[in-house]
Amino acid sequence: MSKLTLQYEGIALKEYAVGAGITIGRLPDNAVMIDNPAVSGHHARVFHEGNRVILEDLRSTNGTFVNGRPVTRHVLQHGDEVLVGKHQIVFDQNAVAPQPVADGPMQGLGDTVYLDTKQHRALRATLESTRADAAKPVNARAAVPSAALPRRIGVLRVIAGSADQQEYSLDGQTSIIGRSSTALVRLRGWFKPSVAVAIAKHGPGYVATAMGGKPLINQDPLEGRHALQEGDMLTVSGLVLEFAWKEGVRAESAA
Amino acid sequence: MRLRVGARTDTGRVRPQNEDAFMSRAEQGLFVVCDGMGGAPAGEVASEMAIQAVARELKDRAESGDRLESSPFLPHTQRLVDAVRQSNEFIYGEAQKDPRQAGMGTTIVGAWIREQIAGVAHVGDSRAYLWHRDRLEPLTRDHSLMEAHIEAGLADEGRSLPVEQQNVLVRVLGREPAVDVDVTEVPVKSGDYVLLCSDGLTRMVAESELANAIRTYQDPQQICDHLIATANKNGGADNITVVVVEVTGRWWDRLLNGVGGHLKRTLSRGAMRSSTLNDPRPH
Numbered sequence: 001m002s003k004l005t006l007q008y009e010g011i012a013l014k015e016y017a018v019g020a021g022i023t024i025g026r027l028p029d030n031a032v033m034i035d036n037p038a039v040s041g042h043h044a045r046v047f048h049e050g051n052r053v054i055l056e057d058l059r060s061t062n063g064t065f066v067n068g069r070p071v072t073r074h075v076l077q078h079g080d081e082v083l084v085g086k087h088q089i090v091f092d093q094n095a096v097a098p099q100p101v102a103d104g105p106m107q108g109l110g111d112t113v114y115l116d117t118k119q120h121r122a123l124r125a126t127l128e129s130t131r132a133d134a135a136k137p138v139n140a141r142a143a144v145p146s147a148a149l150p151r152r153i154g155v156l157r158v159i160a161g162s163a164d165q166q167e168y169s170l171d172g173q174t175s176i177i178g179r180s181s182t183a184l185v186r187l188r189g190w191f192k193p194s195v196a197v198a199i200a201k202h203g204p205g206y207v208a209t210a211m212g213g214k215p216l217i218n219q220d221p222l223e224g225r226h227a228l229q230e231g232d233m234l235t236v237s238g239l240v241l242e243f244a245w246k247e248g249v250r251a252e253s254a255a
Numbered sequence: 256m257r258l259r260v261g262a263r264t265d266t267g268r269v270r271p272q273n274e275d276a277f278m279s280r281a282e283q284g285l286f287v288v289c290d291g292m293g294g295a296p297a298g299e300v301a302s303e304m305a306i307q308a309v310a311r312e313l314k315d316r317a318e319s320g321d322r323l324e325s326s327p328f329l330p331h332t333q334r335l336v337d338a339v340r341q342s343n344e345f346i347y348g349e350a351q352k353d354p355r356q357a358g359m360g361t362t363i364v365g366a367w368i369r370e371q372i373a374g375v376a377h378v379g380d381s382r383a384y385l386w387h388r389d390r391l392e393p394l395t396r397d398h399s400l401m402e403a404h405i406e407a408g409l410a411d412e413g414r415s416l417p418v419e420q421q422n423v424l425v426r427v428l429g430r431e432p433a434v435d436v437d438v439t440e441v442p443v444k445s446g447d448y449v450l451l452c453s454d455g456l457t458r459m460v461a462e463s464e465l466a467n468a469i470r471t472y473q474d475p476q477q478i479c480d481h482l483i484a485t486a487n488k489n490g491g492a493d494n495i496t497v498v499v500v501e502v503t504g505r506w507w508d509r510l511l512n513g514v515g516g517h518l519k520r521t522l523s524r525g526a527m528r529s530s531t532l533n534d535p536r537p538h
Contacts, residue, residue, distance in 0.1 A: 069406060077462075079390060112292045112380075112422045112454075114360050115400065120425045173327045174440040180370050182329050195371045198442035209442045211371050224388070 002053050002076075004046065006032060007088040010227045021047030023058070024084055038062050038085030046076070046091075053093065055082060068203050152245045154199075154206045154228065156185065161239035169246070170206055175199045177236050178212065187237050196236045197222065206243070213237055256371055256445070258284060259501040261475030265483045267455055268491030274298035275453045275496040276306045284368035285313060285335075286498050288381050289361045290453040292427065297359035301346055301429050305361045308342030309335075313367070332374025332440055335367045339376050339428070339436050346429030360427035364395060364451050368500065373449055375439045379427045381496075382457055384465065385441055386448035391466040394439055394449075398426035445504035448475070452482075455493035459486035475499040 004022075006013045016022060022031035025042040034043075040060035047054055053076045057064040065083040066074050074080075082089040154170040168175070168184050176183040178195040187196060193212030200207050210222040216235040217226050226232075232243040260281045266273040274291035276299075287309055291302030313334060326333040342363070350356050362379025373394075375383045380397040396402055400423040428434060443449060448469055456465075460482060468485070472478045479497045486495045 074405075112290075112424055114292065114424050114427050114430055117431060171327065172329070173332075173438075174329055174372055174442070176329075176370070176372070178370075182370065195442075198372060200440065200442065209444070211442055211444060 002091065002093045004032065004082075005090045005092060006034070007090060008086065009229065010088075013087075018046055018048065018053055021045060024089065025058075032089070034085060034087050036085045036087065039087070043084050044082075052076075053091070055080075055091075060084075152247045155244050155246050156234070156241040157244055159233070159240040159242050163239060168241075170199055170201075173201055177215075177234075177239075177241075185236075185239070185241070187239070189237075192237050197234065199228070202227070208234065257503045257505060258368060259475050259503055260286070260499070261477070261479040261501075262286075262496075262498040263476075263479040263483055264494065264496040265455075265487065265491075267494050268487055270492075270494055272299060273494045274302055275455065275494040276302040277451075277496050277498055278306045278310055279498055281500075283313075285365070286367075286449070286451055286500060287363065287365040288451040288453055288496050288498055289363045289428075290379065290381050290455070290494065290496070291359070291361040292424075293356075293359035297350075297356045298361070300356060301350075301359040301361040304346050304349065305342045305363050305428055308345045309338045309363075309365060312338035312341055328438060328440060329369075329372055329374060331367050331369045332372075332376070332438060335365050335374050336376045336436050336438050339363055339365060339378065340434065343378075343428040343434040344432070347432055350429055358430070360429040362424070362453070363428055366449050366451060366500070368443060368449065368502070371443055371502075373441050373443050375441065376436050378434055378436055379424050380454045380457075382452055382454075384450045384452075384462075385443070386450065386466070386469050387444075388446075389470065391450075391462055391469070393462075394441060395437065397424075397454075398437075399424050443502045445502055447502045448478075449500040449502070450478075451496075451498040451500075453494060453496040455491075455495035456482060456486050456497055458493065459489040459491065459495070469499075473501075475501045 002018045004016045004018060006016070016032055023042055023045045024030055024032040024034065026034060026036065026039040027041045030042065040058070040062070042058045043060040044055060044057050044064045055064065055066065055071065055074045055076050057072050062085060063070045065071065066080050076091040078091065078093040080091040082091065156168045156170065158166055163185060172184070176195050177185040177187065177197040179187050179189070179192040180194045183195070195211040196213045197215050198209045198211050200209070206228040208217065208222060208226045208228055213236065215222045218233050228243045230243065230245055234241045234243065258281050260279050262277055262279040264273060264275050264277055276289045276291065278285070278287040280286070287306055289302035289305045291298035291300070293301060328336070346359065346361065350359050362381040364377040364381040364383050365375070366383055367374045375394050377383065377395045378398060380399050382397070383394040385392045385394055401421055403425060426434060450465065464485060465482065468478050468481050472481055478499045482497050483495050
């Protein structure tokens with residue numbers, strides 16, 4: 001049986017069985033009701049087709065995203081993260097359906113062919129126009145995610161302990177707190193871990209991972225991957241850092 | 256942090272020769288897989304050239320300099336990307352010189368693991384995966400027509416694409432003077448695995464099987480051997496290359512994890528669920 005887990009900011013709210021098929025939307029007649037203005041009345045649906053589970057966007061205003069990319073129709077894989085408005089829906093396929101694998105050599109596996117940039121562009125244009133016919137104007141949809149993202153950047157503010165700066169901007173793809181010379185926040189001292197915490201950009205946000213030492217997040221041990229939220233307190237080797245958002249500092253960070 | 260590595264390439268059961276190539280430098284943390292194209296002998300030449308070019312560029316252990324102002328990536332990741340760009344220029348240049356090699360190209364996927372951060376760069380349909388907490392996460396997205404169709408919402412896993420279009424790549428090394436390289440960075444911890452492979456594996460073996468192989472065998476070389484055997488059992492229609500890197504702690508870390516790790520994981524499972532991203536599967 002497959003199920004969907006509705007989450008908000010990483011916190012599981014409710015679980016739903018897919019069953020014969022369910023709809024997701026803002027109105028109360030949806031099985032998965034999300035009362036948020038960013039969600040369309042009937043936003044998307046999830047249903048079985050053969051032994052696959054399909055997610056279909058119901059021409060929603062703000063679009064449906066799977067693992068960060070917009071979809072109109074998508075075969076759900078175990079662990080897929082569907083984004084509807086600001087809510088996440090995680091797909092969990094308990095029964096792992098065996099993948100059909102041919103006994104003999106597979107059909108149609110000829111030589112790999114390369115399409116040069118010009119051919120590719122032409123083909124993409126056809127693809128996009130097909131999609132536009134099938135759904136709604138592509139540009140309007142494509143514009144949503146980037147336009148909806150505020151131009152903001154995460155920063156770490158030093159609350160306690162000694163550091164060479166008061167505030168660190170999380171500009172890079174990966175920012176390191178540790179003794180390493182590549183670290184954004186340098187820890188001094190022989191016994192400090194080379195990499196204590198790695199903070200990676202993840203979609204519109206940041207994810208912190210403990211790599212060495214015993215870093216704390218809001219006084220608890222930092223375990224697994226933690227999606228940073230405004231006000232989170234990171235404690236690393238005596239240094240206390242607060243995560244915060246800063247509005248519109250650098251244009252390139254919103255790109 | 257220590258790395259244990261397994262690597263193997265195989266011609267498969269259909270192709271006359273092996274146009275894949277790989278490089279595995281455990282002490283440097285550098286791993287590359289290339290899948291050449293363009294027919295004999297050029298495909299073989301292109302993948303080998305790409306490996307050589309990257310090896311040449313990244314000969315030394317990266318001095319861990321400061322992050323470059325202009326790059327959002329860590330220095331070693333940026334150097335890997337630059338090396339991939341340079342190998343593109345090199346192959347393209349060689350192809351222009353020699354008519355027998357005109358039209359040669361190759362995919363590339365490279366991972367450079369330094370200080371527990373893996374920088375991953377790729378062009379084409381050779382892939383990288385991360386095995387983290389009993390889950391296989393793709394680190395790359397193929398530069399193929401099939402992927403473009405899926406992105407456009409037109410195809411379900413490309414099955415609706417005509418057979419002759421299923422092998423079409425939209426980005427490779429060596430075919431144009433400049434190439435876009437996809438880059439990502441991911442922290443790796445003790446217990447994680449990084450898997451690099453050519454499409455000869457992923458077309459023959461489902462992702463769930465890759466996950467099963469890691470879970471079952473654990474030893475990097477045994478994982479490679481098993482996956483290549485499985486690909487061949489399923490048809491072996493293309494050359495198959497697999498590089499598996501296991502990230503392990505130092506011996507005292509492993510000892511501690513062996514003793515207390517399981518209990519600790521069990522106890523903290525409930526607390527972790529709410530704060531764990533990308534990791535919805537119950538452990």
